[in-house]
Amino acid sequence: MRRLTVPLLAGGAAVALVALLAFGLLRQGGGGDVVGRPAPATPLPVLGRPGVQRSLAAFRGRVVVVNVFASWCGPCRAEAPILRSEQPRLQARGATVLGVTYNDNEDDATAFVRRHRLGFPILRDVDERFSRDLGVVGVPETFVVDRRGRVVAARRAPVDRAFIRRAVAEAL
């Protein structure tokens, strides 16, 4: 039995280490199907309003088009005009776009919002926790959340009007 002590200990440690790493890998974000799951309710700072935080819970009862973007992202710049022009149409139907910045500082995000004249609320995902909960691995990614706070559609690429209109219609 004594001869087996060290090999058993070493083997147990190796198994524990592999299990811990596997647990870590499984918990990492990375795509994944978030459709049908509750959207994260993490409170996030509101861009341009120091000290103020909001979460998706504040939008409960409305359909929300959550657009995760960054000012340094080329495709985000390309889809911004679509989101800007869709916002009034969504508001008329009781829905809204909600921008969430991704790995972006306040100055650059604010300049982006001004440059593209975005007229919807923007939250700042400072530590990437909100984005990770949605499985975001890059930007832009867009998620449609229904009135009960569940993700009903996801697009892990730049969006077009057809996607927004179809997903929102199904969510309403």
Next chain:
Amino acid sequence: MRRAALLAVLALAGPAGATAATPRTSLPDVEDEVICVTCNVPLTIAESAEADRERAFIRRRIAAGDTKDEIKDALVAQYGERVLGTPAGDSGIDLAACLVPGLVVLGGLAGLAVALPRWRRRRTDGGSEPLAPALAPADARRLDEELARFDAETPG
């Protein structure tokens, strides 16, 4: 007239020169202590659009006269603690990065706790384990008889 003009120029330049902040750190000094939050590599070697934005942010803070610690605090306010490159501990891999070194140390200490007493016991015994097991009495008697016969037959 010329003197008056010169005095006027100096008077205008004085306050303008005074408003420019004196740099209290440098970009290399800061960027090798923070990471690119999209690439997860030290900012000093990161090449991405987001890394460029972090560097631009740092340059703005340097121009404003911030110290290195103030700039790092500002980066944390913008990007979270992860910008410092330390594990946050709230994801699986971060948890592993925090726990594994401690577990390795504990395992080593446990191994020493098991092995050290054994080493000490061997040393106090002087390594006096017999090389071979003792003979049974019948075998010892037969060996003596054989040796006596050998002695008697061997000349001189």
